[in-house]
Amino acid sequence: MAPLEQIPLDQARDRVRDLLAVQAGIVELAVRQMMYEAERFAGDDQETARVIWVLMRDAATSMRSVLLLTASFDAAIRDCYGIARSIFETAVNVAYIATIGPPAALRAMRHATQKAYRDLLRTDPDGLKVPPRDPPPAADLIPGMPEALGEFTRANGTELTEWAGLGVQGKLAAICERYPGVRLGMSVSLGSIYRAASEVLHGTLYASSIFYEPRLDENGAPRSFEDRYVFDHLLTLFIAISGSVNGMLEVVGERYDLPEIASRVRDLLYAGADLMVSDRS
Numbered sequence: 001m002a003p004l005e006q007i008p009l010d011q012a013r014d015r016v017r018d019l020l021a022v023q024a025g026i027v028e029l030a031v032r033q034m035m036y037e038a039e040r041f042a043g044d045d046q047e048t049a050r051v052i053w054v055l056m057r058d059a060a061t062s063m064r065s066v067l068l069l070t071a072s073f074d075a076a077i078r079d080c081y082g083i084a085r086s087i088f089e090t091a092v093n094v095a096y097i098a099t100i101g102p103p104a105a106l107r108a109m110r111h112a113t114q115k116a117y118r119d120l121l122r123t124d125p126d127g128l129k130v131p132p133r134d135p136p137p138a139a140d141l142i143p144g145m146p147e148a149l150g151e152f153t154r155a156n157g158t159e160l161t162e163w164a165g166l167g168v169q170g171k172l173a174a175i176c177e178r179y180p181g182v183r184l185g186m187s188v189s190l191g192s193i194y195r196a197a198s199e200v201l202h203g204t205l206y207a208s209s210i211f212y213e214p215r216l217d218e219n220g221a222p223r224s225f226e227d228r229y230v231f232d233h234l235l236t237l238f239i240a241i242s243g244s245v246n247g248m249l250e251v252v253g254e255r256y257d258l259p260e261i262a263s264r265v266r267d268l269l270y271a272g273a274d275l276m277v278s279d280r281s
Contacts (some may be wrong), residue, residue: 009226016238017070019060019271023245024063026264030249031056037256044102051105052094052252059090059245070234073226078200078211079232084240085197088189091248096164098255099178112165114148175251182247189243192236242272
């Protein structure tokens with residue numbers, strides 16, 4: 001199979017998208033298998049498996065969104081940067097929960113519980129004259145809510161927003177300590193997308209320049225939109241999504257002994273290598 005730079009740009013685009021579609025299918029398979037796994041467990045172990053498959057389902061949904069937005073050569077690919085960061089963050093969270101086990105899953109559940117309660121307490125901005133909502137029950141009337149709120153409240157009374165008590169680097173460190181084989185892929189994934197996606201999500205002028213400022217090739221000629229689409233943007237998205245999702249699948253596959261998932265991930269890694277190099281001998 002010829003590397004991407006040796007085939008027409010529309011075929012190159014489709015080859016990358018085909019690999020992402022295959023990977024999305026593997027994630028969807030893993031979701032179904034984890035749903036069955038959850039039924040084998042009880043108590044905290046069952047809740048952990050449930051949290052994992054729910055989050056993996058979100059990653060698969062977002063991957064399908066990327067495929068929809070990259071079906072043709074147009075500027076919709078810009079929106080994929082924010083989606084790719086969401087996929088990366090979700091993959092890291094899944095791998096972290098699978099690594100740590102019930103303590104991380106139950107903490108994620110408490111974070112979700114108190115976050116939903118806090119949302120009911122938020123006030124509307126002044127001047128909008130939005131009718132006020134009925135207040136929720138007092139927190140001490142809801143079992144576990146005072147403890148959940150306290151866990152995610154700083155000493156100064158402000159909300160602690162990081163659900164794991166760790167940033168992305170801290171979660172990656174915990175994952176890679178137990179599963180060192182995912183370090184390279186997930187680290188490259190982080191480096192490929194995180195900064196650019198932040199700029200896109202914050203709507204900065206720099207983010208606009210990433211997509212619309214002209215670029216020159218090695219001969220000083222303007223590169224086409226289609227060329228930049230594939231080699232600047234689509235490949236960046238592929239590296240970010242594929243690296244993080246493969247890491248997630250490897251961790252979950254090993255933690256829950258899912259050999260079919262591990263086999264399919266290995267096949268996908270070989271196919272991804274073929275994007276850049278000629279046929280392996």
